[in-house]
Amino acid sequence: MSDSETDLKSNVGQQFGRLPATPADRTVEGRVSRQEVLEFFDERFGIDSSVFEPYTFWEKGKGKIWIFAEDAPTPIRIEGLGMTVLRTRQEHWKPTHSAVQRFGHHANKNVIKLSADEAAHFAQGNDQELPAWDGDWGYLIATHELAGDWVPVGVGLYLYDELRSTVPKGNQEALSVL
Numbered sequence: 001m002s003d004s005e006t007d008l009k010s011n012v013g014q015q016f017g018r019l020p021a022t023p024a025d026r027t028v029e030g031r032v033s034r035q036e037v038l039e040f041f042d043e044r045f046g047i048d049s050s051v052f053e054p055y056t057f058w059e060k061g062k063g064k065i066w067i068f069a070e071d072a073p074t075p076i077r078i079e080g081l082g083m084t085v086l087r088t089r090q091e092h093w094k095p096t097h098s099a100v101q102r103f104g105h106h107a108n109k110n111v112i113k114l115s116a117d118e119a120a121h122f123a124q125g126n127d128q129e130l131p132a133w134d135g136d137w138g139y140l141i142a143t144h145e146l147a148g149d150w151v152p153v154g155v156g157l158y159l160y161d162e163l164r165s166t167v168p169k170g171n172q173e174a175l176s177v178l
Contacts, residue, residue, distance in 0.1 A: 063089025
């Protein structure tokens, strides 16, 4: 077997491999499929798969899923390709902060609406008690009303009446509370 054939059948941390269309098309053990990614976003957040139609999905490393608005040969050895969208090789899949800010406005499930003060605390990376949420536990899309629209602030983890901010330190910011 040639090196390129081996690369197509194994997970190489320094290269991107395109996600297979379905689980039946999987050649790399543990790699999720495009279908599974689309089902996750639909089932967890109500984001229709048509939103992702123009994009390709890639894995680099173990479970770090990237989204790209173009096509490229697979496998490909480069540092970055589009943006990270999802972490999958863990017990609970986690969408990235960037993905939620880019695609979260399409969500209609597991979206928590925060007041101005709550959103400001969340954006600064602070956890907070929010017993009023009566939806699912787990990863949520935290939103805040801005100019009449609910816009994504980031990803939060809701457990035991607490919303934990998972906003990366480099993305944390102070929002003005008027």
